[in-house]
Amino acid sequence: xxxxxxxxxxxxxxxxxxxxxxxxxxxxxxGTGAVNGGLSGNNYPGATVPFGMIQLSPDTHNAPDxxxxxxxxxxxxxxxxxxxxxxxxxxxxxxxxxxxFPSLTDRTSSPFSHAKENARPGYYSVKLDGEDILAELTxxxxxxxxxxxxxxxxxxxxxxxxxxxxxxxSWDRKIINSQIxxxxxxxIEGYRVxxxxxxxxxxxxxxxxxxxxLNADLYDGNSSHKGTTTINGRQLKGWLDFGKLNSPLxxxxxxxxxxxxxxxxxxxxxxxGFDFDAMASAADAAWDKELGKIxxxxxxxxxxxxxxxxxxxxxxxxxxxxxxNGEYVGADYAVKQLPKGEEQYTTFSLWDTYRxxxxxxxxLNDEVTADxxxxxxxxxxxxxxxPIWHLWGQDNYCMIGxxxxxVVVDAVLKGVEGIDPQRALAAVVGSSENPHPGSxxxxxxxxxxxxxxxxxQSVSITMEDSFDDxxxxxxxxxxxxxxxxxxxxxxxxxxxxxYNPETSFFQGRNSDGSWLEPFDPVKHGANxxxxxxxxxxxxxxxxxxxxxxALVEYCGGKKGMEKKLDTxxxxxxxxxxxxxxxxxxxxxxxxxxxxxxxxxYLYNDCDAPAKAQDMIHRIKNEMYTTDxxxxxxxxxxxxxxxxxxxxxxxxYPVNPASGEYYIGTPTFDRCIIHLPDGKxxxxxxxxxxxxxxxxxxxxxxxxxxxxxxxxxxxDLMKGGKLEFNLK
Numbered sequence: 059x060x061x062x063x064x065x066x067x068x069x070x071x072x073x074x075x076x077x078x079x080x081x082x083x084x085x086x087x088x089g090t091g092a093v094n095g096g097l098s099g100n101n102y103p104g105a106t107v108p109f110g111m112i113q114l115s116p117d118t119h120n121a122p123d124x125x126x127x128x129x130x131x132x133x134x135x136x137x138x139x140x141x142x143x144x145x146x147x148x149x150x151x152x153x154x155x156x157x158x159f160p161s162l163t164d165r166t167s168s169p170f171s172h173a174k175e176n177a178r179p180g181y182y183s184v185k186l187d188g189e190d191i192l193a194e195l196t197x198x199x200x201x202x203x204x205x206x207x208x209x210x211x212x213x214x215x216x217x218x219x220x221x222x223x224x225x226x227x228s229w230d231r232k233i234i235n236s237q238i239x240x241x242x243x244x245x246i247e248g249y250r251v252x253x254x255x256x257x258x259x260x261x262x263x264x265x266x267x268x269x270x271x272l273n274a275d276l277y278d279g280n281s282s283h284k285g286t287t288t289i290n291g292r293q294l295k296g297w298l299d300f301g302k303l304n305s306p307l308x309x310x311x312x313x314x315x316x317x318x319x320x321x322x323x324x325x326x327x328x329x330x331g332f333d334f335d336a337m338a339s340a341a342d343a344a345w346d347k348e349l350g351k352i353x354x355x356x357x358x359x360x361x362x363x364x365x366x367x368x369x370x371x372x373x374x375x376x377x378x379x380x381x382x383n384g385e386y387v388g389a390d391y392a393v394k395q396l397p398k399g400e401e402q403y404t405t406f407s408l409w410d411t412y413r414x415x416x417x418x419x420x421x422l423n424d425e426v427t428a429d430x431x432x433x434x435x436x437x438x439x440x441x442x443x444x445p446i447w448h449l450w451g452q453d454n455y456c457m458i459g460x461x462x463x464x465v466v467v468d469a470v471l472k473g474v475e476g477i478d479p480q481r482a483l484a485a486v487v488g489s490s491e492n493p494h495p496g497s498x499x500x501x502x503x504x505x506x507x508x509x510x511x512x513x514x515q516s517v518s519i520t521m522e523d524s525f526d527d528x529x530x531x532x533x534x535x536x537x538x539x540x541x542x543x544x545x546x547x548x549x550x551x552x553x554x555x556x557y558n559p560e561t562s563f564f565q566g567r568n569s570d571g572s573w574l575e576p577f578d579p580v581k582h583g584a585n586x587x588x589x590x591x592x593x594x595x596x597x598x599x600x601x602x603x604x605x606x607x608a609l610v611e612y613c614g615g616k617k618g619m620e621k622k623l624d625t626x627x628x629x630x631x632x633x634x635x636x637x638x639x640x641x642x643x644x645x646x647x648x649x650x651x652x653x654x655x656x657x658x659y660l661y662n663d664c665d666a667p668a669k670a671q672d673m674i675h676r677i678k679n680e681m682y683t684t685d686x687x688x689x690x691x692x693x694x695x696x697x698x699x700x701x702x703x704x705x706x707x708x709x710y711p712v713n714p715a716s717g718e719y720y721i722g723t724p725t726f727d728r729c730i731i732h733l734p735d736g737k738x739x740x741x742x743x744x745x746x747x748x749x750x751x752x753x754x755x756x757x758x759x760x761x762x763x764x765x766x767x768x769x770x771x772x773d774l775m776k777g778g779k780l781e782f783n784l785k
Contacts, residue, residue, distance in 0.1 A: 077178055077179075077342060078342050078343065078345070078346030078349075078350075079346060079350065080345075080346050080349035080350045080353075080366055081178060081179045081180075081342050081345050081346050081349060081366075082178075083349075083362050083363050083365070083366035083367070084178060084179050084345070084349070084363075084366050084367050084370045085177075085363050085367050085684060086101070086102075086103040086104075086177040086178065086179070086182075086367070086370070087103050087132060087177060087686050088101065088363075088364070088367045088683075088684060088685070088686065088688035088689070089101035089147070089367075089371070089686070089687075089688045089689040089693055090102060090103055090128075090130055090131065090132040090686045091131045091132025091133045091134075091686045091687060092133070092687045093685070093686075093687040097638075097639070097641045097650055097689070097690070097691045097692055098686065098687035098688065098689055099147055099687075099688060099689035099691075099692065099693045099698070100125075100126075100127045100128050100146075100147045100148060100149070100692045100693060101128055101146055101147050101371060101689075101693055102115040102128035102129060102130040102144055102146060103115060103116075103130060103175075103177035103182055104116060104130070104140070104144075104177070104182045104195060105180050105181055105182050105195040105196045105197040105202065105341065106180070106197050106374055107180055107197055107198060107199055107341050107344050107345065108344055108345060108348045108373045108374075109373060109374075109375065109376060109377060109378055109403065109426060110197060110198070110199045110200070110377065110378055111143075111199060111200045111313060111377055111378040111379065112142050112143065112197045112198070112199070112200065112201065112202045112311075112313060113142070113143055113144045113146070113153075113197075113374070113377075114140060114141075114142050114182075114195045114196075114197050114202045114204075115128070115129060115130055115140065115141070115144060115182065115195070116129070116130055116137045116139070116140055116182070116184060116193075117129040117130065117137070117138050117139055117140070117141055117154065117157065117222070118130050118131050118134035118135075118136060118137055118138070119131070119134070119138065120138050120167070120222070121222075121223065121224065121225040121226065122151045122154055122224050122225065123151050123224060123225040123228055124149065124150060124151065124228075126151070127145055127147075127148045127149060127150055127151040127692075128144050128145060128146055128147070128148075128151075129141065129144045129151070129154050132172070132686035132687075135169055135170065135171070136167050136168065136169055136170070137159075137167065137168055137169075137170050137184065137186060138157070138159065138166065138167045138222070139157040139158055139159035139166070139167075139217065139219060139222065140157065140158050140159070140193065140195055140204065141153075141154050141155055141156055141157040141158075141222060142155055142156045142202060142263070142311060142313060143155040143156070143261070143313070145375075145405070145449075145695070146371065146374045146375055146693065146695060146696070147371065147689075147692050147693025147694050147695055147696065147697075147698065147699075148407065148692060148694060148695060149639065149692045149694070150229070150255055150456070151224040151225065151228070151255075152224055152229070152231075152254050152255035152256055152449060152450075152454075153224070153256075153449075153450070154222065154223050154224045155223070155250070155252075155261050155263075155313075156218075156219075156220065156248070156261070156263050156311070156313070157217075157218075157219040157220075157222035158204055158216060158217065158218060158219075158309065158311075159216070159217040159219065160186070160189065160191045160193060160204075160206040160208070160214070160215070160216055160217075160307070161189055161191075161215045161216070161217060162189050162190075162191070162208065162209070162212050162213060162214075162215065163215070164215075164297070165188065165189070166217055166219075167188070168186035168187060168188035168189050168191075169186075169187045169188050170184050170185065170186060170187055171185075171187065174187070178342070179341065179342060179345035179346075179349075179370060180196055180197060180338060180340075180341025180342050180344070180345055181194070181195070181196050181338045181341065181342070182194070182195045182196075183195070190209045190212075191206055191207065191208055191209070192206070192207040193205075193206055194206075194207075194334065196334060196337045196338040196341055197337070197341055198328040198329065198337055198340065198341065199328060199378055200312060200313060200314070200324035200325075200327070200328060200378065200381065200382065201310060201311060201312040201313075201324055201325045201327075201328035201329045202310070202311050203308060203309065203310045203311070203329060203332075203334045203337050204307075204308065204309040204310075204311070205306050205307070205308050205334045206306060206307045206308075206309075207306040208303060208306075208307065211302055212302065213299065213300075213301060213302060214269075214299075214300040214301065214302070214303045214307055215297060215298065215299050215300070216297070216298045216300070216307070216309070217295060217296070217297055217298075218238060218246065218248070218265075218295065218296040218297075218298065219294075219295050220233075220236045220237075220238060220248055220250050220294040220295065220296075221233065221236075221292075221293045221294055221295060223252060223254070224254060224255075228254070229254045229255040229454075230253065230254070231252070231253065231254035231255075232252070232253060232254075232292075233250055233251070233252045233292045233293070234250075234251040234252065234253060234258070234292070235250070235251050235290065235291075235292060236248065236249060236250035236251070236252075236290070236291065236292060236294045237249050237250075237288065237289065237290045237294070238276055238288070238289050238294050238295075238296045239287065239288045239289075240271070240274050240276075240287040240288070240296075241264075243270040243271050243272075244266055244267050244268075244269075244270055244271065245264065245265065245266050245267070246264075246265050246271075246274075246296070246298070247262070247263060247264045247265070247318050247321070247322075248262070248263055248294070249261060249262040249263070249318070250294075255449060255454050255456075256449040256450040256451075256452045256454055257452055257454075258391070258452070259315070259450045259452070260315055260316075260387065261313060261314075261315060261450075262313065262314045262315070262316070262317055262318050262320070262321045263311055263312065263313045263314075263321055264311070264312050264318060264321040264322045264325055265309050265310065265311045265312075266309070266310050266325070267298075267300070267307065267308065267309050268305075268307065268308040268332040269300045269303055269305075269307055270300070271298050271299070271300060272299050272300060272301045273298075273299040274287075274296060274297070274298050274299070275296065275297045275299075276289040276294070276295075276296045277289075277293075277294065277295045277296070277297075278290075278291035278292070278293055278294055279291070279293040308332045308334055310325060310329040310332060311325070312324040312325025312326075312328070312329070314381050315379065315381075315386065315387045315450065315451065316381055316385050316386065316387055316393055317385075317393075320381040320382075320383060320385060321381075323381065323382055323383060324381055324382050327382045345370065345373075348373055348422075348423075349366055349369055349370060349373075350732070351422045351423075351731065351732050352369060352422070352703070352707070352729065352730070352731055352732070353729070353730040353732065354706075354725075354726040354728070354729045354730075355726060355727050355728040355729075356726045356727025356728060356743075357725055357726040357727070360683075360684050361706070361725055361726070362726075363684050364682050364683070364684060364688070364702065365702065365703065365706050365725070365726075367684075367688075367699075368682070368698075368699035368700075368702040368703050368706075369699070369703050370699075371693055371696045371698075371699035372415055372418060372696035372699050372700050372703060373696070374695075374696060375405040375407075375695045375696060376403040376404060376405045376406055376430055376433075376448075376695075377403060377404055377405040378401060378402075378403060379402045379403055379404040379433070379450070379451055380396055380401050380402035384396040384397075384398070384400075386402040386451065387451050388436065388437075388440045388451065389437050389440040389441040389451060389452060389453065390440045390441070392440075394436070400429060400432060401429045401433075402429075402433050402436065402451075403426075403429055403430050403433045404433070404448050404449060404450055404451050405448065405449060405450075405695065406430070406433075406434065406445055406447065406448035406462065407447060407694055407695035407697070408445065408446060408447060408448070408457075408460075408461040408462050408465065409446075409447070409456070409457035409458065409459060409461055409652070410652050410694035410695060410697035411465075411694070411695055411696065411697050411700070412461040412462075412464045412465050412714055413652055413655060413656070413697060413700075413711070413714050414655070414697060414700035414701050414703075414704055414710065414711060414714065415695070415696045415697050415699075415700040416430070416464075416465045416468065416469075416714070417468065417700075417704075417711040417714045418700050418703060418704065420468065420469060420472050420474060420771070421731065421733070421771075421774065421775070422731070422734070423734075424474050424475070424734045425476070425734070427469050427474050428469070428474050428475060428476035428477055429476075430465070430469075431465065431466050431469045431470075431474070431477050431482070432476070432477060433448075434448070434462045434465070434466060434485075435466070435477075435478075435481055435482065435485050437453070438485040438488065438489065441453065442488070442492075443460065443488060443489040443492060444460055444462035444463060444466065444485055444486065444489040445462050446459075446460055446461075446462070448462075457585075457591070458515055458518055458519050458522055458591055459519070459522035459523060459525075459526055460489050460490070460523075460526055461522070461526065462489070463486045463489060463490065463526040463529050463530060464525070464526060464529045464714055464715040466482050466485065466486055466533075467482070467486060467529040467530070467532060467533045467715050468529075468714060468715040468717075469482075470482050470533060470536075471532065471533065471536060471715070471717060472717060472771055472775075479533075479536075479537055480537065482533065483530075483533050483534060483537055483539065483542075486529065486530045486533060487530060487534070487542060487546075490523075490526060490527055490530050490546065490549075497513050497519070498512045498513055501569060502520075502523075502552075505555070505569065505571075506552045506555045507520045507552055507555040507556050507567060508520045508523075509567055509568050509569035510566040510567065510568060510574050510589050511568040511569055512569055514586045514587050514588065514589070515583065515585070515586060515588070515589065515590070515591045516556075516566050516567075516589050517556055517564050517565065517566050517589040517590055517595070517598055518583075518589070518590050518591035518593070518598055518601075519591075520552055520553055520555075520556055520564075521553050521556075521564060521598055521601045521602070522601070523549075523552070524549065524550050524551065524552050524553040524602070524604070525550070525601070525602075525603060525604050527546045527547075527549040527550040527552075528546070528547070528550035528604035528605075528715075529604075529715045530542070530546040531543045531544075531545075531546035531547040531549075531550055532715065534546060550604055550605075551605075553601075553602055554608065555567075557612060558573055558577075561577055561579070561595075562612065562613075562622075563577075563579050563595040563596075563599055564595065564598055564599060565577055565589070565595065566589030574589060577595075578595075578633055578634065579594060579595035579596055580594055580595075580596060580629070580631050580632055580633050580646065581594055581633050581634040582594045582634065582636050582637040582640055583637065584637050584638075591653075592637050592639045592640075592651055592653065593637070593640070593648070593651065593653045593654075594646070596626055596629070596646040597646070597648065597653045597654055598653060599622075599626075600626075600654075600656070600657045600660060601653060603656065603712055603713035603714070603716075604713060604716075606660065606663050606712075606713075607663075609660070609663075610663060610664065613664075616663070616664035616665050617664070619660070619663065619664040620661065620664040620665075620666045620669070623657070623660060623661055623664070623666075623669070624669075625645075626645055626646050626647060626657065627644050627645040627646070627647050627658075627673060628645045629645045629646050630643075630645055630646075637651075639651040639691065639692070641690055641691045642681050642690025642691050644673070644676070644677070644680075648691075649677055649681045649690045649691065649701075650681075650689075650690040650691020650692070650698075651691055651692075652694065652697060655697075655701050656710065656712040656720075658670055658673040658674050658677060658722075659674070659710055659712050659720040659722060660712070661673070662720050662721065662767040662768075667721070667754065667767050668753055668754075670720075670722060670723075670767075671722060671723040671752055671753055671754055672752070672753070674705055674722045674723055674752075675723055675750070675752040677705070678702065678705055678706065678725060682702050704719075705722055705725075706724065706725040706726065706729075707724060707725075707726075707729050707731070707741055708721065708722055708723060708724030708725075708729075708741055708743070708780070708782060709721050709722055709769050709780075710722055717770060717771040717772065718768050718769065718770050718771065719768065719769045719770075719771070719774075720767060720768060721754070721757055721764065721767040721768060721769060723752045723753070723754055723782070723784070724741055724743045724782055724784075725743075726741075726743065727742070727743050727745070728740065728741070728742055728743070729741040731774075733775060733777060735775075737775075737776065737777030738777055739774050739775075739776075739777050739778060739779075739780070740778070740779045740780070741779075741780045741781075741782070742779060742780070742781045742782065743782045743784055744781065744782065744783045744784065745784045746784065746785045751784040751785055752784060753784060753785045754782055754783070754784060755783040755784065755785050756782075756783050757780065757781065757782050757783070758780070758781045759773060759778065759779070759780050759781075760778045760779055761779075761781075
């Protein structure tokens with residue numbers, strides 16, 4: 059990474075400040091573009107801060123969509139501008155708000171090369187070759203800065219585009235209304251109401267410039283409105299002319315989902331002047347503090363780069379949604395006021411992130427975890443059930459299950475402070491009573507499974523709801539509500555009603571009890587029209603994290619389960635349509651999507667931990683690289699990254715609400731987790747003298763041998779030492 063920075067500096071791209079101790083290892087270009095098609099991460103290289111509201115980054119598509127969902131693709135060669143919001147690692151595109159593009163004429167895009175591009179946490183720069191303009195970006199939590207260095211003697215112009223967005227029509231996306239207003243010769247503001255994946259979003263911005271605006275031309279589509287200072291419409295753009303400048307143009311921008319006034323207040327709180335370098339340094343310091351919560355030693359340079367970039371990606375989202383005055387827009391579209399000291403968050407990709415990202419937050423960021431959970435509980439208060447996929451304060455209903463439930467339950471059971479347990483129980487029970495809006499919940503209760511002839515994705519829904527219900531039961535039992543606990547423990551066993559002993563798989567059934575035929579365990583489903591969601595029967599066989607012992611029994615014992623796992627990781631047979639999310643394959647295993655993520659660790663449950671260690675080691679080495687196609691699938695708001703962070707430390711939450719981790723094999727010689735209360739949990743790997751030593755001879759916690767290959771969360775949070783002897 060250091061060599062790359064030096065090369066970029068020599069290529070003429072200015073570098074601002076110096077990287078911190080941990081940020082120097084982060085390469086934001088990892089996972090930004092696939093080689094030869096496929097999936098690579100769908101990440102972006104632009105400027106943001108930990109869990110910030112703003113994600114300021116280049117858009118290499120005029121209308122980003124599914125396979126460039128972050129707005130940026132490393133394989134592209136054109137930049138259309140820099141917009142202030144986006145998603146990281148998702149399989150669908152949204153946000154992409156408020157685009158700026160510096161220009162000398164009237165062109166609205168420019169070619170660029172990676173040789174003149176640089177990124178590190180909180181900072182991005184690129185030379186726009188078509189304009190000979192150096193563009194630099196940095197960010198705070200609710201405000202950002204652009205710095206544009208134009209050629210000496212050239213007229214400096216800036217396009218402000220309120221029509222630029224993700225692909226119109228996708229998710230019924232369209233702009234409802236928008237506005238651009240010239241406030242004075244140094245200030246503009248604007249808003250738009252847009253519907254898409256998140257419905258009826260409002261976003262406001264206020265931008266101030268360090269040079270006066272000499273002229274402003276406003277447009278609605280092809281209709282020019284010269285001379286006006288305010289324009290309203292649905293296809294708005296504005297050209298600002300600053301004349302010939304002797305110093306760079308700096309734009310500082312504040313945003314809000316509530317109002318112009320709040321955007322202005324957010325801007326004033328984070329950017330009192332135009333000191334771009336100070337904001338970039340503050341962003342670097344904020345990232346260095348967060349990344350420094352885990353300190354690793356040893357490993358290769360590539361492994362350290364992959365690790366810290368993965369940790370960085372886990373903290374890009376969820377995103378701050380409340381303004382500096384505590385206001386935010388609720389799920390009912392009303393403006394709400396937070397209790398003092400709390401913050402509202404959004405961007406909860408819960409079908410993905412409940413598995414490992416949220417358990418990671420409970421270790422590193424307990425205060426932020428409380429804000430995440432309370433944000434979900436406020437959504438429940440407004441909406442009637444916990445969020446499924448929370449975006450810009452709304453629920454887009456993407457994916458199955460209601461996996462805010464395990465996140466809420468896990469946080470309460472781990473004793474995260476600032477969460478009302480009874481309020482949490484009411485929310486998870488209420489959400490479980492109607493987990494799928496529009497689905498035949500009454501039939502589910504009557505039959506004890508979801509029938510495919512009444513609701514597609516029936517096997518996956520039943521399996522995932524069974525786990526969510528187990529989580530509800532755990533919380534109810536903890537709080538002494540025996541009646542509720544018994545009810546949901548019963549429902550947590552519904553998965554068993556879909557096990558077909560004739561095929562040895564969980565199989566779709568109709569409402570009359572008949573098995574769905576023909577049955578093909580390797581055929582993939584997508585997001586409807588088939589019993590399995592983004593996977594097949596092989597993937598979902600292993601999804602009983604609340605009762606792995608039942609899987610052992612279904613396999614005829616531990617040896618039978620070991621044999622079935624062996625087949626899972628070696629069977630390369632395919633049939634029918636292969637889902638686009640299936641990537642990173644090892645046999646039937648697909649690391650590029652989440653349902654498989656825990657499976658390698660299940661070898662521990664059949665007394666074959668060496669096979670778990672071999673497979674985990676292989677996945678870490680094969681599925682993660684330092685290349686721009688560095689991930690085996692979409693990062694999904696940091697979930698792919700979270701798997702690596704946990705697995706590199708040497709353990710993983712197979713059941714993400716159980717309060718325990720399965721032991722794997724560590725990557726680094728030493729890993730120190732600096733816990734929120736000031737204690738340290740240290741992981742030591744004593745390796746025999748070979749580079750790929752990963753088999754565990756024994757593992758000890760504070761010199762006590764671990765025989766069951768499990769580590770409890772409570773033991774981890776006490777601090778101490780986990781010591782591996784590797785061969």
